[in-house]
Amino acid sequence: MSDLNTIIYLLVDTFHQASTDFLVAFGLIPIFILYETPLIALILTGILKYHYRQMSLRDAASFYQPKVSCIVTCYSEGEDIALTAKSLLEQTYPGCIEIILVVDGAVQNKETYETALRLSKEKRSDNRNIIVLPKWQRGGRVSSCNAGLDLSSGEIVLALDGDTSFDNDMVARIAPHFEDPRVPATSGAIRVRNAGASIFAKFQSIEYLMSMQGSKTGLAEWNLQTNISGAFGAFRRSVLVKIGGWTTHSAEDLDLTIRLKQYQKRHPSWYIPYEPLAIALTDVPVKLGDLIKQRLRWDGDLFFIFFRKHWQSFTPKLVGFKHYIFTLLYGWIQNIVLPFIVIGYIAYLLISIPINVALSLFIGVYFVYMAVLIFFFLFIMIAMSERIKEDLLLLPLLLVFPLYSIFMRLVAVFALINEMVRQSHEESSMAPWWVLKRGGKFK
Amino acid sequence: MTQLKADTENSSGVSLSSSKPLAWIGNYSDKTWHPSFEHYHSVQELIANKQPPQLIVFSLDPEEQDVQLNELRKHSITALSKIYVEHESALSPYLSNGVWEESCLKGFEQYQERLSKVGLPYDEDIRFKLLTYLWLHDEPLLPKMQPSKSYIFSYPLLSAFGIELAEVMPWLASMVENEWLVENSLTNRVRYCASCQSGHLNYVDVCPKCESIDTSLQASLHCFKCGHVGAQESFKTRSSLTCPNCLTQLRHIGTDYDRPIETSKCRRCNHLFSESLVVAECLHCHVHNPVDKLQVRNVYSYTISALGSTLVRRGMKNVTLLPNVGEQMAYSQFYWLLDWANKLAKRHDMKHTLVSLQASNLSEFIKEKGEVEGLARLDAIQERLQSVVRMTDACCGDGFGGLLMFFPVTERKNLDAVIKKLLNVKSLQHDQSLSLELKIIELPDDIGSNVEDWLVDKLTQAETKAL
Numbered sequence: 001m002s003d004l005n006t007i008i009y010l011l012v013d014t015f016h017q018a019s020t021d022f023l024v025a026f027g028l029i030p031i032f033i034l035y036e037t038p039l040i041a042l043i044l045t046g047i048l049k050y051h052y053r054q055m056s057l058r059d060a061a062s063f064y065q066p067k068v069s070c071i072v073t074c075y076s077e078g079e080d081i082a083l084t085a086k087s088l089l090e091q092t093y094p095g096c097i098e099i100i101l102v103v104d105g106a107v108q109n110k111e112t113y114e115t116a117l118r119l120s121k122e123k124r125s126d127n128r129n130i131i132v133l134p135k136w137q138r139g140g141r142v143s144s145c146n147a148g149l150d151l152s153s154g155e156i157v158l159a160l161d162g163d164t165s166f167d168n169d170m171v172a173r174i175a176p177h178f179e180d181p182r183v184p185a186t187s188g189a190i191r192v193r194n195a196g197a198s199i200f201a202k203f204q205s206i207e208y209l210m211s212m213q214g215s216k217t218g219l220a221e222w223n224l225q226t227n228i229s230g231a232f233g234a235f236r237r238s239v240l241v242k243i244g245g246w247t248t249h250s251a252e253d254l255d256l257t258i259r260l261k262q263y264q265k266r267h268p269s270w271y272i273p274y275e276p277l278a279i280a281l282t283d284v285p286v287k288l289g290d291l292i293k294q295r296l297r298w299d300g301d302l303f304f305i306f307f308r309k310h311w312q313s314f315t316p317k318l319v320g321f322k323h324y325i326f327t328l329l330y331g332w333i334q335n336i337v338l339p340f341i342v343i344g345y346i347a348y349l350l351i352s353i354p355i356n357v358a359l360s361l362f363i364g365v366y367f368v369y370m371a372v373l374i375f376f377f378l379f380i381m382i383a384m385s386e387r388i389k390e391d392l393l394l395l396p397l398l399l400v401f402p403l404y405s406i407f408m409r410l411v412a413v414f415a416l417i418n419e420m421v422r423q424s425h426e427e428s429s430m431a432p433w434w435v436l437k438r439g440g441k442f443k
Numbered sequence: 444m445t446q447l448k449a450d451t452e453n454s455s456g457v458s459l460s461s462s463k464p465l466a467w468i469g470n471y472s473d474k475t476w477h478p479s480f481e482h483y484h485s486v487q488e489l490i491a492n493k494q495p496p497q498l499i500v501f502s503l504d505p506e507e508q509d510v511q512l513n514e515l516r517k518h519s520i521t522a523l524s525k526i527y528v529e530h531e532s533a534l535s536p537y538l539s540n541g542v543w544e545e546s547c548l549k550g551f552e553q554y555q556e557r558l559s560k561v562g563l564p565y566d567e568d569i570r571f572k573l574l575t576y577l578w579l580h581d582e583p584l585l586p587k588m589q590p591s592k593s594y595i596f597s598y599p600l601l602s603a604f605g606i607e608l609a610e611v612m613p614w615l616a617s618m619v620e621n622e623w624l625v626e627n628s629l630t631n632r633v634r635y636c637a638s639c640q641s642g643h644l645n646y647v648d649v650c651p652k653c654e655s656i657d658t659s660l661q662a663s664l665h666c667f668k669c670g671h672v673g674a675q676e677s678f679k680t681r682s683s684l685t686c687p688n689c690l691t692q693l694r695h696i697g698t699d700y701d702r703p704i705e706t707s708k709c710r711r712c713n714h715l716f717s718e719s720l721v722v723a724e725c726l727h728c729h730v731h732n733p734v735d736k737l738q739v740r741n742v743y744s745y746t747i748s749a750l751g752s753t754l755v756r757r758g759m760k761n762v763t764l765l766p767n768v769g770e771q772m773a774y775s776q777f778y779w780l781l782d783w784a785n786k787l788a789k790r791h792d793m794k795h796t797l798v799s800l801q802a803s804n805l806s807e808f809i810k811e812k813g814e815v816e817g818l819a820r821l822d823a824i825q826e827r828l829q830s831v832v833r834m835t836d837a838c839c840g841d842g843f844g845g846l847l848m849f850f851p852v853t854e855r856k857n858l859d860a861v862i863k864k865l866l867n868v869k870s871l872q873h874d875q876s877l878s879l880e881l882k883i884i885e886l887p888d889d890i891g892s893n894v895e896d897w898l899v900d901k902l903t904q905a906e907t908k909a910l
Binding site: 083086087090092169172173386 | 679682683693696698
């Protein structure tokens with residue numbers, strides 16, 4: 001009991017001192033919070049800019065209705081691809097939509113293939129067409145995307161996941177962006193479809209909301225989009241063909257985004273917008289084990305892409321100075337260096353300072369973090385959410401969300417070390433080993 | 444009537460030694476291989492002549508030809524004649540025996556040969572007439588499709604023979620049941636109105652509730668929030684879908700809304716349905732038939748069966764006393780068996796017995812009882828005889844409507860049990876009007892080289908025992 005009293009005393013004292021003396025406050029707030037402040041500022045101002053732009057948008061009807069090809073990469077989803085295909089058939093977009101269901105390893109994934117065939121035979125309106133492209137031998141996601149691109153005939157190509165379904169106005173919101181010839185690509189927001197499945201799914205739901213409706217929306221306004229998601233990306237077909245489609249290795253979506261950005265210096269007018277109201281719903285891992293596995297892959301792939309695959313091409317000469325600085329700060333440092341700092345900081349607190357002081361400081365930081373989080377969450381929800389009622393249900397979870405966040409940083413540290421030491425990207429489950437092997441090695 | 448050609452020996456070398464004239468109806472065109480014809484202008488002229496011709500060739504314009512062909516087949520004198528046509532007409536494949544060409548002469552010769560062998564009186568009975576026709580011409584009975592008629596398919600030959608359209612189907616069915624005709628090939632399957640038997644049906648999809656034909660496809664949506672179901676158009680706003688009932692924006696199929704399986708709408712009763720009812724509306728009586736209540740008929744072409752052919756050749760004599768008793772053997776096999784058993788008996792000192800069973804008044808019996816009853820009686824007797832014969836006994840027809848039964852290793856004196864049973868068979872008849880005769884031959888005997896001759900001799904010599 002006395003321990004708790006001490007902690008509370010220290011906590012109150014710290015807050016008191018910090019409120020009266022700015023320097024104390026500055027000294028106590030961990031440096032990484034300061035580091036994140038400009039990012040948050042960029043995001044918040046970006047969102048405000050988004051709304052300003054929306055308000056000043058002239059409400060003029062456009063005759064721009066290009067043909068849209070949706071490449072849906074299917075694997076072992078089975079019956080679930082029906083929902084994806086249906087949600088694409090349901091699009092309110094008045095133009096023509098071509099849906100290409102690429103079934104990878106159609107021999108093993110018989111159910112998926114048969115579902116795709118059945119869908120292709122169903123009756124539908126004239127400007128919706130389903131093409132089934134079976135790949136008998138499994139070649140991985142990249143080969144599926146490229147095969148789909150080869151077959152596609154639309155001016156706009158959407159690369160989509162077979163387990164993701166879409167709001168019926170998705171294409172109607174994505175397509176108009178391409179009326180501007182300076183837009184090579186765009187993407188929309190991904191939401192969690194199975195948030196009710198477990199507490200981890202709910203945490204991920206919060207994560208996705210803050211990332212998609214928050215960070216991406218805000219940063220895109222400053223043309224600083226970091227990644228066009230592999231599950232939901234839209235591209236101008238001509239650009240995609242010119243840069244050679246997707247390339248082998250894991251994290252092909254980030255790889256493609258980086259390669260697009262490498263044209264920034266040559267095409268200074270290019271910008272990659274983001275459409276937060278084009279919504280995709282996807283299922284996230286429900287069990288903690290699956291979630292950790294997914295994050296180990298994602299975070300490891302980040303290191304692989306930044307430090308192995310695109311190490312040499314990462315220069316201001318190619319990507320331009322703005323992108324160079326931003327990627328350095330919030331691509332490399334935030335994703336790869338920061339997890340080590342956060343975990344190191346916590347370890348340092350626990351080891352070097354008396355446990356009471358460390359705990360009180362930790363709780364203090366926790367509250368600050370939570371306060372920022374709640375503000376950020378509410379701001380995003382009010383500014384951007386199109387499903388406010390559902391999102392409000394997530395609010396109580398914000399009280400424990402920082403713990404989840406710290407845990408995920410720990411996972412990231414593991415993933416990064418795993419990739420650094422063991423080159424874990426070569427074990428990716430996204431393509432068979434012989435495809436990865438032929439893709440070339442990066443040391 | 445004009446004699447067109449005098450010589451009956453024609454260029455093809457086929458001898459047409461018919462005492463009855465060959466007739467040509469219509470415009471004659473001379474060919475080197477033609478036999479001599481008597482020329483007629485019309486069927487009436489030919490029939491008035493009262494000399495039934497066996498070969499008639501038609502050369503008329505198609506419509507007239509069809510009418511006259513029908514006349515010929517209708518008339519008893521010419522119903523079974525060989526009729527050829529110079530040019531095909533609508534009914535000629537069904538009522539004539541083909542197009543007139545040189546090879547027809549051979550066909551005619553064959554026809555004459557068969558005609559001389561017909562042993563069945565066919566004038567009185569249309570069934571026998573048809574059987575004789577099919578056997579004589581060796582042709583199948585073909586159905587003709589007549590889309591303009593409500594019955595769709597008919598058999599022109601049967602119509603000419605005078606069978607009513609409504610009777611054709613059951614009539615043919617009974618012929619098949621008698622095993623006189625066999626179904627040759629299934630030509631088609633037709634459905635008829637249950638009310639008026641018309642085949643002119645209009646299959647129409649109607650509302651399952653009110654049977655109105657005024658239905659249309661309607662893309663509908665179903666709002667999950669309030670359960671409202673309505674036409675997709677009523678949900679459409681500028682670029683999204685909003686439920687007109689609860690004003691919820693419907694974003695995601697499967698989550699906010701779906702499409703009901705009912706895709707059709709009745710414009711009379713506003714009923715929404717997924718599968719329309721299909722009814723067959725009769726174009727004649729306008730009755731709406733449920734599809735499963737329609738009368739289904741298979742349309743076959745028919746050929747004469749082996750039994751039918753035998754009937755035509757042998758007439759009613761064909762009806763044997765005991766065609767089905769035991770497992771009947773072929774003659775050759777039976778004779779071989781007799782010979783072998785005889786040798787065996789000689790060598791090993793065995794005794795066999797051969798029994799011949801005959802009905803002396805079989806044809807009278809059938810005539811007296813009428814065919815239907817007579818045959819039924821025979822059936823009953825055959826059934827009982829089967830119980831007399833053992834597995835090890837061999838049976839064979841004797842070629843005269845009787846039965847030969849061979850009882851191996853059975854002496855004459857041991858046969859009393861069998862005779863008793865046979866007597867029993869006889870006594871079970873109601874009126875005992877069928878008189879059965881029994882002849883007994885004992886083996887071994889000196890059979891000689893020809894078993895058949897020996898058997899015939901023995902049977903004539905053997906004492907006849909009336910049962």
